[in-house]
Amino acid sequence: MRLQVHDFSGHPFQAELSRELAARGHAVDHVYSAQYSSGKGALERTPEDPALLRFSPLDSGRPFQKYSAVGRLRFEQAYARAWLEHNRRTSPECIVACNVPLFALEGFRRAAARRKQPWLLWHQDLFSNAISEELARKFPAPVAGGGSALVRRTEAGIVRSASQVVAIGEEFRNAYRKWGLDTGHVSVIPNWAPLAEIVPRPRSNxxxxxxxxxxxxxxxxxxxxxxxxxxxxxxxxxxxxxxxxxxxxxxxxxxxxxxxxxxxxxxxxxxxxxxxxxxxxxxxxxxxxxxxxxxxxxxxxxxxxxxxxxxxxxxxxxxxxxxxxxxxxxxxxxxxxxxxxxxxxxxxxxxxxxxxxxxxxxxxxxxxxxxxxxxxxxxxxSRFGIVPIADRFEEVLRRAMPGADPGSAFRSRAAHARHPGGLRRRAQNAEA
Structure with missing residues (x-):
């Protein structure tokens, strides 16, 4: 399967998932924002990486203005356009969207609906709650209330429209129910850390x-x-x-x-x-x-x-x-x-x-x-083994792509049998 794993933030464990999925036979395009400053993961190919993995930094062409409402909105609109153009050129069969800002994600959602693009929302933050808190700090109650209702409708529509949703905690599913949403397409998979990359190191190093x-x-x-x-x-x-x-x-x-x-x-x-x-x-x-x-x-x-x-x-x-x-x-x-x-x-x-x-x-x-x-x-x-985690993601991807051939597109256990030492070798290299 041609997958796009789009983690706007570029964090470590999302990149680990892309590597594992590529090792299982999926062609994985790992997309992230080149403009967002955060603690990044390993976002460049290494000699050990599967041939089916690539990394694609996206640049919106506009500055990322985190604390300016107007500047942030313009950035998100430009980022959505850059993302959609990338999708047009690469033609992924399924897209995993993670940490993408709300209004950029809404622009993608509308395009995905028009094109009948299967996609999975990997929901890391309830954006509408965070934005509502910010609106309440900056504006009078009537204005803040109207804005909060708008962003909540937007986020609820995104959750409703996704082919499948992976939420990182049961609290998300409870929030969806409060929004009046059906949660039959929602799975809970908690976050993790890449054990092969983050290993205990000596204090003096x-x-x-x-x-x-x-x-x-x-x-x-x-x-x-x-x-x-x-x-x-x-x-x-x-x-x-x-x-x-x-x-x-x-x-x-x-x-x-x-x-x-x-x-x-x-x-x-x-x-x-x-x-x-x-x-x-x-x-x-x-x-x-x-x-x-x-x-x-x-x-x-x-x-x-x-x-x-x-x-x-x-x-x-x-x-x-x-x-x-x-x-x-x-x-x-x-x-x-x-x-x-x-x-x-x-x-x-x-x-x-x-x-x-x-x-x-x-x-x-x-x-x-x-x-x-x-x-x-x-x-x-005991909790962060990438093999069982990737197994669960493949199950969700299978539900997002009901017409996919499970014999060719989803090869989790067979692929792992061909790469039994992959995780162990990466851990040894990290410790060296």
């Missing part, structure tokens, strides 16, 4: 030597987007509280955009504060960056918990480091942290205080910290 001082510090690392779903100043609060409690802590943040600039302005008020601020790091450096930390931190605001499940927690589990989350306890990612015996507290001063107490206990017993990291990695290995 090449990345740490290049970016961090050689001091006996407690390294607190946040790596990922700092957007409207996050309060970046919470990271500074955590550091200051840890230092006030006598912990020799250093905050390391790898991100880009408005959030890290807000954090930079805050920490500059305290000259000498042990902070390392970096841009997004290359995918090849991700294991060493995560491995350099003593604790991996995740933050999420209460309002965002209704529409977002931070997948950075999954990468943290795979990295084999203790986890600390300042987020609502009812978020599914919080459950993952707690299962790994990490700390979860609310994104408030009380949550920060509790986190510092947890850190004090952790630093007293390095062996306990090692045990927590090993527990997280074991949890990841």
């Amino acid at each position: 090449a990345w740490a030597a290049a970016h961090l001082p050689e001091r006996p510090e407690l390294r607190l690392l946040y790596a990922g987007t700092l957007g409207r779903k996050h309060n970046p100043l919470l990271l500074a609060d955590l550091l200051r509280s840890a230092l006030a409690a006598g912990l020799p802590a250093r905050l390391i943040v790898a991100s880009e955009g408005e959030g890290i600039e807000m954090l930079r302005a805050d920490v500059m008020k305290d000259p000498g504060l042990p902070v390392t601020l970096l841009p997004f790091q290359p995918a090849a450096d991700l294991p060493d960056m995560l491995g350099s930390a003593d604790v991996l931190v995740t933050i999420l605001e209460p309002g965002a918990s209704r529409f977002s499940i931070p997948s950075k927690v999954l990468s943290s589990l795979a990295a084999g480091r203790p986890l600390l989350g300042l987020m609502p306890e009812d978020n599914p990612a919080a459950a993952d942290i707690l299962e790994a015996q990490g700390y979860v507290g609310p994104p408030t001063a009380a949550g920060v205080s509790g986190a510092v107490g947890w850190l004090q206990n952790l630093i007293r017993d390095p062996s306990a910290a090692d045990e927590l990291g090993a527990r997280g990695r074991a949890l990841a290995e």
